[in-house]
Amino acid sequence: MQNLLNDFRYALRQLQKSPVFTFTAVLTLALGIGANTAIFTVVQSLLLAPLDYPEADRIMALNTRYEQQGRETPRVTGADLVDIRNQSKSVSAIGYYQGGGGEAGVQIRDHSSFTAVSAVDAGFARVLQVAPEAGRWFVDSEAKHAAVVNANFARDHFGGVQAAIGQTIAVEGQPVQIVGVLPAAFDFPDHTQVWMAEAEQPQTPSRTAFNYRAVVRLRHGVSMAAAQSELTAIASRLQSAYPGDNKDKTFRLVPLQEQLVGSVRPMLLLLMASVALILLIACVNVMHLYMARAVDRQRELAVRTALGSTRSQLGRLVVVESLLVSFAGAIVGIFLAIPLVKMLVRIAPANLPRSADIHLNFGVLAFTAGIALLATVAASLLPARQATRVDPIVALKQDSSRGMSSRHSSRLRSGLVVAEVAATFVLAFGAALLGRTMLVLQNTDPGYRKSDLLIVDADAPASTLESSIQATQKFETIFAELRALPGVESVGGVMGLPTGSYGSNGYYGVIGAPYDVQHGPQAVFTLASPDYFRTMAVPLLSGRDFTRRDDYDAPPVAIVSESLARQSFPGQDPIGRQIECGLDAPGKWMTIVGVVRDLRQDSPADAPGPALYMPLLQHPSMAAQINIAIHTRLSPVALIDTVRGKIERVDPAIAARFTTMNTMVGDSVEMQHFRSILIGSFAAVGLLLAVLGVYGTVAYSVAQRTFEVGIRMTFGAERASILKLVLLQVLMLAGIGVGAGLMASLIAGHWIGSMLVGVSPADPVSLAIAIGVLLSAALLAAFLPARRAALVDPVKALRGL
Known part of the structure; x- marks a missing residue:
């Protein structure tokens, strides 16, 4: 333990002696860790965190499915709902709702207001079990005459929660009395603020009108599989009893959380994959820095070896130093993630489910610590291995200024450049595909006029x-x-x-x-x-x-x-x-x-x-x-x-609100726009890191080969040929990286294909854009070091000055 503490102290001193290296490495990792922390915050809040209802894992949505057609709807008919309620022994409560938070005109005292309203039965309350802040839930006998409201609605229109109890409002002309006020955080479904009481028996008894959404609560001790088996049996009996209306119809239970966020799952997983690539690029960059730093420290490591240091002690020095850099990057990354999460919530589509639940929490911080450890391993593995393989005799003889550094190190750096370019290409290609999709959508003729139109939502x-x-x-x-x-x-x-x-x-x-x-x-x-x-x-x-x-x-x-x-x-x-x-x-x-x-x-x-x-x-x-x-x-x-x-x-x-047709059309593609902005931003960050990585690698390589360049120029090599030599080597590495990235992109194309409109996952224009951007960026990053090599004074190079 004492040795480990000594290693930490020594690593801190070494990092303080190299402020440029420390700052660059910490900031590079902070970008990768911060982006991952921000996106994981969204993923954890939407996909992983349970719903904030009592025993939320037992709450299911009830869908209707036609097996032979392979078609499913998140709705049920009124008659089917009644039969399931009467015949099912696996559920303790079943409720239905209509409206789904759709905004309707609500008359409040002397004015009208558009408000998100849902019509629900008393079973809805028994399923979700949300306790009112004031008053109570309505009962079956109060159908069409009672309502509960959200606490925000109560404060906005009546000045307080208690003041709303007993007040009468009208929903599209139907007067109802407020009997309860629910917590401000509860707004299911879809940002509802007013829940109107509906009768226990659905108003539409047809078996072909899918007018209702339903939620059920499973009984204690009943598994989802057992409840699903019972529902399948009920569906089979209804098919026999009503061969016309219920032909091929069955029912499927879906966890309510999955029903709510299932539509955004592919997008969130795409964003997680994107920021994982950014973290990979950041780790590769830091690995570049460590490998360059390792060459400068070879003499130090050789002396330590000669004085009796073991391989594990040498490797531990690098790992401990990387651990400090990674956790510093994690701390800075968290500070970057806080405003990034706020920005994500601000620019997210209005229909993003559970957006109010997105915030940093202990699970996110644990994830950040985990990726910091991952970054430590990823960034230090090769440098630590390289440090343990130092031969003190060879290391003391090597002179990087005379081109005598290890060929193994050179191959490793070239391989890292290829990996960096490949990862960046995947991001750039994805951004190009989504960007092209947005262009297609903007230029698509919708079949109607978009400009010069004022739209009034009117509810009488x-x-x-x-x-x-x-x-x-x-x-x-x-x-x-x-x-x-x-x-x-x-x-x-x-x-x-x-x-x-x-x-x-x-x-x-x-x-x-x-x-x-x-x-x-x-x-x-x-x-x-x-x-x-x-x-x-x-x-x-x-x-x-x-x-x-x-x-x-x-x-x-x-x-x-x-x-x-x-x-x-x-x-x-x-x-x-x-x-x-x-x-x-x-x-x-x-x-x-x-x-x-x-x-x-x-x-x-x-x-x-x-x-x-x-x-x-x-x-x-x-x-x-x-x-x-x-x-x-x-x-x-x-x-x-x-x-x-x-x-x-x-x-x-008459309740009225105003917008324009251009705004409505823009809102209809806001999810595509959101994806394009994020993936494009991630691609830009990845490209920046890749450019820095290529620049650093080429600059270090040129510095190592100064002696070789001097010899070439002494024997007649022109400055243009030196410039061409360096750029061609970079172009070759970038080409290999683009090829590897292209194969990875085409393999993953089916994943992003469902998010594209009018664009193929192998779109040649997007491919050309991504290839052009990557190759141009690589050449641009290599130009300054290459030009520096071409301007070398051969006399000074041969003298090692």
Whole structure:
């Protein structure tokens, strides 16, 4: 122990004597360790840390799966939910919810506000077992009349938690009384702030309408496998009892945590792999520094050996010194990680699950200590081995200034350069692929106008058919007043705006073909007002647009997209054909009056698909919550106050919020943008470290070969040939590294392939960009040392000056 303490003291003195080496090594490792700590903080908080609910490992999400189709949805039908609740013995509680945190208009005292609302039954509370801060959870008998709210909502609107109890609010016109306030940290699902009480029996009993999400709590002593086996048996019985509706349908339990974060798991693992490469590059750089330092210390090590030091003692000196550098790098890395984590949370997509849980904790600090130890081993393994193999006689004879250093050391340094370039190439290629994806998305025609559009989310309070019809009439008045504003070109209302939060989809049927609600054709369902297509610049290919005569009492009509026309009426004119969909009661046939161009519904990353458009006025029950699109010659933002005033004059109870179409389209690809920014940043850091590594290696190599260069120039070598010699050697090493990185990138291509849009995992343009950047950077890093070699004075070189 005393010897080890002496080694630590000696290592500290040696590091103090070499401040440039110490600073460079610590900062290099801090970059690698800091990046790994920051990303692991996100991974640990989202993927590894358990949910903050009592016995969260027993909480499962209930999904529906069609085995033969290989298709799964995170929803269940109302009838299936009731059967599972009645027949399952493996679960202690089952609950359902609707809305999923979707924002709706909430009327609070004298104003309306968009708030994330979910409709849940009393079983939801029994599954999650979250205790209210004040009041209580509602019970089954209070369905449609009670609600619980988040503590933040209570403070924002009523001044405090206790003050909210007993207050009445209205959700889309439905009055409910607040009976409890939940902790501010609880916002499941999807940032919900208001939970409305729903009946124990789902309102929609259909076995083909997947309107509900469900969560279950397993009984104590029941394994997930046993509960899954029971669910499979229940599904089998339902298939026999309802061969039409439940054909091929089964149910699957998924741990709630996996259900919440499963969609971001591939991205997080990609980020972890990226920062692991940065740590590898950093360790290789530090290993470079140690190997260069080892040459300068060979005489010291030779003397120690001659005086009786063992191989283990010599190796321990290097390892102890590396340990001190690594832990200094870890401490600096943690200080770098703190602002980096905050930046990650700030730029993360709004839909990143559990983002509020991301913070440094003991598990992250333990991980940082672990990678510091890993960095110690990685950075010191070869230098320590090299130190133990010092031959004192040979070492005392060697003179690096006369090109007499070990060939083994030279090969090791060359191998490290190759590894560094290969790791950097993988990062650069990944960044190029994701960057190209973003360019493709930005240049993709979504099928509609993006610029000069002000978008208003408008939610009118309506809970009955009569109030819904009144809401559509109010919107018609608002449309007319907005069209009269100076600078406004056109106005359209829609439920189902591309990239918007309101919409529906499902199966449809046409006369002359059987309507198969399980295996029939599907389409996006959109409700639109007259002038909507003109406002959005969606071309009408044939037929006519909707008019104000297509109201609630008029014969039902519809407009279809060209994809739907090709899908259901190949080689035929769809105008005049009749169609029905799940948005309406069975047997409500609509006559097709027009065909419009396809568009990309959810984001530019989606392929255009079938869409069915119906008049807003003919579907009032779905038309109280809409988007208003305003095409203007002015800046869209400049119209906000005027538009808000117009809406408030028609009905102050209509909740309204504002954005632009460009912003919505940008938000729809924010996850791709987030990935591109991070991987691009990591690639830039890796490239910087690689450039420093190449520069250091070449500079040291040139210093070692000064005597050789002097001899070459004495025998007639020109300065240009010396420059060319050094650069060609670097180019050869970089080429080998690029080749190795290329093979690794192509092998890992399938992993990143699911994150690409319009770009192949072997995209030649991205390959060319990555190769060009790496080779150029390597040559740039080598140019100054190579130029220094070409300017050597042969007389001084031969004298060893």
